[in-house]
Amino acid sequence: MTSLMIQSSTHDYEVVLQAGIRHELSHHINDTYRMVLVVTDDKVAQYYLDEVTNSLKEHYEVHTSVVPSGESSKSMAQYEKLLDDCFEAQLDRKSLIIALGGGMVGDLAGFVASTYLRGIDFIQMPTTILAHDSSVGGKVAINHTKGKNLIGSFYNPVKVIYDIETLTTLPEEEIRSGYGEVIKHALLSDEDWVKELFQLSLPLLTTEQLTDDLTKGIRVKADIVEKDEREQGLRRHLNLGHTLAHAIETELGYGGITHGEAVAIGIAFSLQLSEAKLTSSLPVKDYVNWIKKNDYPFHTLKGLDTDRLIERMKWDKKAVSQNIHYVLLTSVGSPCVMPVGEEELTDELNRFFREVIYS
The missing domain is CATH 3.40.50.1970 (Rossmann fold)
Structure with missing residues (x-):
């Protein structure tokens, strides 16, 4: 126990x-x-x-x-x-x-x-x-x-x-969904853990590794919420990947994609945006390769309108006066929240769709 x-x-x-x-x-x-x-x-x-x-x-x-x-x-x-x-x-x-x-x-x-x-x-x-x-x-x-x-x-x-x-008894999409949040916790906390997860093939997941990853993830979450229970600052970092993810879920209709799968895709965009806006050095290619290797459903986003997604993002709980605030990474383990202008966000989201979703 x-x-x-x-x-x-x-x-x-x-x-x-x-x-x-x-x-x-x-x-x-x-x-x-x-x-x-x-x-x-x-x-x-x-x-x-x-x-x-x-x-x-x-x-x-x-x-x-x-x-x-x-x-x-x-x-x-x-x-x-x-x-x-x-x-x-x-x-x-x-x-x-x-x-x-x-x-x-x-x-x-x-x-x-x-x-x-x-x-x-x-x-x-x-x-x-x-x-x-x-x-x-x-x-x-x-x-x-x-x-x-x-x-x-x-x-x-x-x-x-x-x-x-x-x-x-979980189906494959629920395992993928869960690991969307697991890898989020790793990116917020521990570069070695991220590298370890990049080697993981989800269909070969063992009970021992699963238990270890869950325990680590709960500890990361607990450490953050104990310091900021009501999301006044630090806890907002747990929304890494969620701004786009929630927009995707809402646009597809609830149930059109699992939450964690949407988060995993949203994180890919957050990493790209972090590199563009903060000149961060992040494992963007390794991350995208990992989620594609594990069959995260990029295809479900094909046909979505990026302008509608951005309108959805304006209703995100981190938005202030409909100005979109994004959780970004200066490096693995070093998150921050920054406002992103609508024009910049539109350009980067269109690039993400060209280079990742449709590639």
């Missing part, structure tokens, strides 16, 4: 990584809760919902709520449905919500927990690699037609329980 403590302004909480922990949840959850609502999606439910509820029902009154899988469920409609489920189950302030699933489930269930009865406890129980990032740090949200995560709050879980065994 691997255990890390995360410090937050409201409370400290533990992140536990252990294979098979879903079978012994009552040993890791406070026994003062009377009722538990397990929120999951229809795909995860097929694999793990019964196992999780069976490990809980001897000690708690257990209710379940299943939403459709995919980013489109981070919606006002599903948010309202889950609130209805909370009322139907008669959850009180001493009840617990467990978010069993990937980042979508964690964001949605966490936002419900943050607002139902002005806030009840919730536990993140990630079942994807991608969610090693979203489950830590307390950001919970739903999407709006104008952009991703525009309706939300900062609300920390009371615990993160990560069963590594649940990652063995």
Whole structure:
């Protein structure tokens, strides 16, 4: 078992990584809760919902709520449905919500927990690699037609329980998606780790390497959010690659590309932009070769209009008065946030499409 403590302004909480922990949840959850609502999606439910509820029902009154899988469920409609489920189950302030699933489930269930009865406890129980990032740090949200995560709050879980065994059923696109965030953490922190990842072929990923990468990624995320919990400065660096990624996701329609795959492509553009704007020396070619070798879906961007993508970027949460602020790297491990003019951004994005997307 691997255990890390995360410090937050409201409370400290533990992140536990252990294979098979879903079978012994009552040993890791406070026994003062009377009722538990397990929120999951229809795909995860097929694999793990019964196992999780069976490990809980001897000690708690257990209710379940299943939403459709995919980013489109981070919606006002599903948010309202889950609130209805909370009322139907008669959850009180001493009840617990467990978010069993990937980042979508964690964001949605966490936002419900943050607002139902002005806030009840919730536990993140990630079942994807991608969610090693979203489950830590307390950001919970739903999407709006104008952009991703525009309706939300900062609300920390009371615990993160990560069963590594649940990652063995992930399809290839979810492994790629997760490693979009893993390599982001590496680029923000450690050149040697980046070089190690460049040697990785995702279809040959071992459980040992996966566990090591997840632990490193959580530590990077924890170190940043402990210093800047509410994204006033340093935490904005975690948005490396996300400005273009969110625009791509919104333009393609939620679910048209996985979040982490979009992030990985967005990082490629951020590296190019960093070299152009800061004269940084970065492993742009090695990075692009790595994501192409691992079949990140560049083809999905063909046909997208760069002007529309830039309009989407103006709704990014880092934008100020619709001036786009970008997370760039002066070098691996040295990020910064800088405003980028619309003309410069247009030129660089068009170049990125010519040289990377269509090449």
